[in-house]
Amino acid sequence: MSKNYDTLIIGAGIAGAATAHALTQKGQKVLVLDKKGIASGGSGAAGAFVSPKIGKGSPLQSLTNEAFSFAKAFYLANSPQHFHQTGVIRIPKDEADAQQFSDYAPFNENRYQIYSKEQLHAQGIRCDLESFYFPEAGDCDAKAVCEVLLSEIDVLQYEVRKIRQEEDVWHVGAYSAKNLVLATGYESDLADLRYMGIRGTWGTRGDFASDLELQVSMHQNISIGANVNGVIKLGATHEKEVKKPVPCQAGQALVLKEKASSIIDTSDLELKEVFCGMRAGSKDYFPLVGRVIDVATMLAAHPAIVRGAKPEMRYRENLYICNGLGGRGFVFAPLMAKQLADCIVEGKEVDSRVNADRLFLKWCRKSTELDFLR
Numbered sequence: 001m002s003k004n005y006d007t008l009i010i011g012a013g014i015a016g017a018a019t020a021h022a023l024t025q026k027g028q029k030v031l032v033l034d035k036k037g038i039a040s041g042g043s044g045a046a047g048a049f050v051s052p053k054i055g056k057g058s059p060l061q062s063l064t065n066e067a068f069s070f071a072k073a074f075y076l077a078n079s080p081q082h083f084h085q086t087g088v089i090r091i092p093k094d095e096a097d098a099q100q101f102s103d104y105a106p107f108n109e110n111r112y113q114i115y116s117k118e119q120l121h122a123q124g125i126r127c128d129l130e131s132f133y134f135p136e137a138g139d140c141d142a143k144a145v146c147e148v149l150l151s152e153i154d155v156l157q158y159e160v161r162k163i164r165q166e167e168d169v170w171h172v173g174a175y176s177a178k179n180l181v182l183a184t185g186y187e188s189d190l191a192d193l194r195y196m197g198i199r200g201t202w203g204t205r206g207d208f209a210s211d212l213e214l215q216v217s218m219h220q221n222i223s224i225g226a227n228v229n230g231v232i233k234l235g236a237t238h239e240k241e242v243k244k245p246v247p248c249q250a251g252q253a254l255v256l257k258e259k260a261s262s263i264i265d266t267s268d269l270e271l272k273e274v275f276c277g278m279r280a281g282s283k284d285y286f287p288l289v290g291r292v293i294d295v296a297t298m299l300a301a302h303p304a305i306v307r308g309a310k311p312e313m314r315y316r317e318n319l320y321i322c323n324g325l326g327g328r329g330f331v332f333a334p335l336m337a338k339q340l341a342d343c344i345v346e347g348k349e350v351d352s353r354v355n356a357d358r359l360f361l362k363w364c365r366k367s368t369e370l371d372f373l374r
């Protein structure tokens with residue numbers, strides 16, 4: 001294994017794997033480091049459903065749907081054996097939610113059909129409320145997709161405790177590169193990223209052996225996968241208060257099974273394996289992509305920033321981030337990785353909707369951590 005690279009990436013979840021893939025496509029030599037191995041964080045636990053967002057139209061919905069279109073084409077091209085395009089049904093939570101679906105319909109930017117009660121029942125779904133069916137959606141085999149994306153890239157199991165830059169070269173242990181990408185999920189203490197407000201949400205997935213004929217995946221309060229090779233995945237990420245990972249317990253997956261029983265026949269579902277993990281989100285639910293601001297320099301050079309001054313941003317040289325993918329890491333990662341690779345290799349600006357800079361000035365004004373500057 002070489003010691004010198006164009007780019008080092010810390011984190012081998014879907015963010016790091018997709019970024020490594022995008023940079024390699026552009027001819028870069030990349031090393032990916034992960035303390036526990038490929039997809040050992042939130043990505044390995046993910047149900048990895050890839051579906052559009054429904055709602056009454058919002059910038060986040062548009063971005064998600066753009067990312068969805070990109071992602072499905074990306075997985076079909078790069079990992080077709082691990083992307084199951086079964087279609088996904090969005091089921092209203094209750095009557096009140098069902099009323100909203102007619103308002104949502106004009107904002108379904110991706111191909112969809114309305115599924116009647118009869119169509120739902122024919123699929124084995126216990127719901128009488130009209131639902132949306134997105135035929136191009138599906139789910140990934142999370143770990144396998146990350147492995148495929150990294151299959152021709154150097155990957156090292158290595159816990160990074162410190163990053164340092166000397167004479168424009170980043171060093172991590174014995175390895176060095178011009179560029180460094182942080183794709184560490186909810187763990188974000190290798191640089192001052194406080195302004196991004198990265199936070200974790202805990203979730204569980206249970207894989208159940210079953211003979212139930214379920215040809216389509218669905219989301220309601222939880223996500224239920226189609227039966228793929230005798231396995232039905234149930235997943236949900238909701239617990240915002242969990243600060244540190246706790247051991248996975250069968251009980252958590254059995255709670256999901258109990259919830260699923262109001263939607264499908266769960267009588268033959270037998271728990272095979274439980275996965276749990278943290279997904280990292282941002283304050284405003286948009287991804288965090290691009291260059292990392294040099295917080296210390298900005299605060300020292302511009303004390304008036306806490307009172308609303310808007311100086312020009314200064315950045316940590318050649319330090320980048322791909323994070324904050326929230327509950328849709330497998331939807332966002334391919335498009336975010338492309339944007340980041342365009343930025344690193346061609347110097348293109350990252351889309352302002354996902355550029356992490358958007359959070360900096362507000363953080364400076366509102367942060368109690370900066371009271372000493374006021």
Ligand SMILES: Cc1cc2nc3c(=O)[nH]c(=O)nc-3n(C[C@H](O)[C@H](O)[C@H](O)COP(=O)(O)OP(=O)(O)OC[C@H]3O[C@@H](n4cnc5c(N)ncnc54)[C@H](O)[C@@H]3O)c2cc1C
Nearest residue numbers: 011013015035041042043046048049160185203328329330
């Ligand atoms: C139960 C569950 C269900 C989900 N379902 C879906 C879904 O259906 N669809 C969807 O799109 N998304 C889903 N998600 C969200 C998705 O998993 C996340 O958005 C995605 O995992 C984010 O990927 P990431 O690469 O940013 O972070 P992670 O996958 O968490 O990767 C970060 C990696 O960095 C490594 N790392 C951290 N610090 C260091 C260090 N100092 N040195 C070396 N390595 C380090 C970690 O070991 C880890 O492997 C789900 C998440 C969970 C938990």
